[in-house]
């Protein structure tokens with residue numbers, strides 16, 4: 001079997017760590033392996049029982065890879081991914097740098113894997129928040145056409161990286177030691193322990209956050225439908241891992257609850273709980289889980305053609321590392 005030389009840029013980060021574990025556990029045919037970090041401090045990662053020193057990436061070092069995973073920053077992806085892809089290395093980018101570029105496919109394999117083509121070697125993976133909705137409602141959209149989508153998101157701190165996870169743990173430790181949550185220190189706009197806040201990223205002139213705009217733009221691109229009206233409020237919650245979404249969706253074609261249940265029950269990559277008392281939570285369904293979970297489907301009381309659904313997915317797996325590995329698994333079969 002052919003083996004592929006692999007580079008991971010951001011190997012020492014949250015998503016990087018999960019990516020390495022998944023390449024190993026899913027037996028991806030890795031030949032040589034190269035690990036990159038910021039180079040700001042010495043670091044090493046373990047992969048298949050061996051330690052690899054991390055180094056700052058350079059174009060010539062990255063060119064040794066057949067497939068490069070970018071799980072670091074927008075700036076780093078911007079600096080290397082386009083040139084590297086032009087030189088023939090597949091680049092799978094988890095940053096938001098190229099997600100909305102018309103020439104770059106934005107891919108969730110079970111939803112729009114057909115977008116992967118050997119001629120387009122730079123591929124983007126979507127934002128971790130919309131992944132749950134994109135997977136869960138993909139088949140419903142195809143069959144009944146979703147016209148409007150409203151979301152309230154409940155986003156885990158790991159969505160903001162390794163340091164953000166450390167921030168929640170630190171605030172909790174301080175609370176139990178001193179009896180008070182410390183003031184925000186810049187990592188988040190507000191304290192996160194025993195708190196939540198409706199801000200993920202900065203705000204635009206209309207008052208929408210970066211995250212809310214990403215959800216709208218990226219979901220339209222993945223479903224290939226610019227007509228859908230999407231509005232969301234993105235909220236950071238003191239959960240370590242696993243993003244949750246409360247979703248309201250309107251459909252164009254008449255459909256019963258029964259037909260929706262049937263569609264959700266056979267949607268690829270989704271486990272749908274049909275009984276009202278059965279629903280997913282981030283602690284039970286968002287920790288190293290490979291699929292998206294949904295429950296609490298019901299008619300909304302606001303309009304005859306509107307329904308509600310609760311969705312949970314692992315932001316670090318399906319929202320990032322797993323999706324990227326699944327893209328790589330498809331690529332090597334092209």
Ligand SMILES: NC(=O)c1ccc[n+]([C@@H]2O[C@H](COP(=O)([O-])OP(=O)(O)OC[C@H]3O[C@@H](n4cnc5c(N)ncnc54)[C@H](OP(=O)(O)O)[C@@H]3O)[C@@H](O)[C@H]2O)c1
Pocket residue numbers: 009010011012013014015016036037038039040041043056057070071072073074076094095096126127128158159160161162163315316319320
């Ligand atoms: N966390 C999620 O749920 C999630 C979901 C979807 C997409 N993403 C995207 O995935 C990427 C990584 O996120 P993360 O949560 O894993 O962040 P993280 O935990 O903060 O890790 C960032 C990684 O990038 C490396 N890095 C930083 N600056 C670099 C530079 N100039 N050159 C090379 N490497 C550099 C860091 O190396 P050092 O250790 O040396 O600092 C670290 O390995 C981001 O683009 C993020 O938007 C994250």
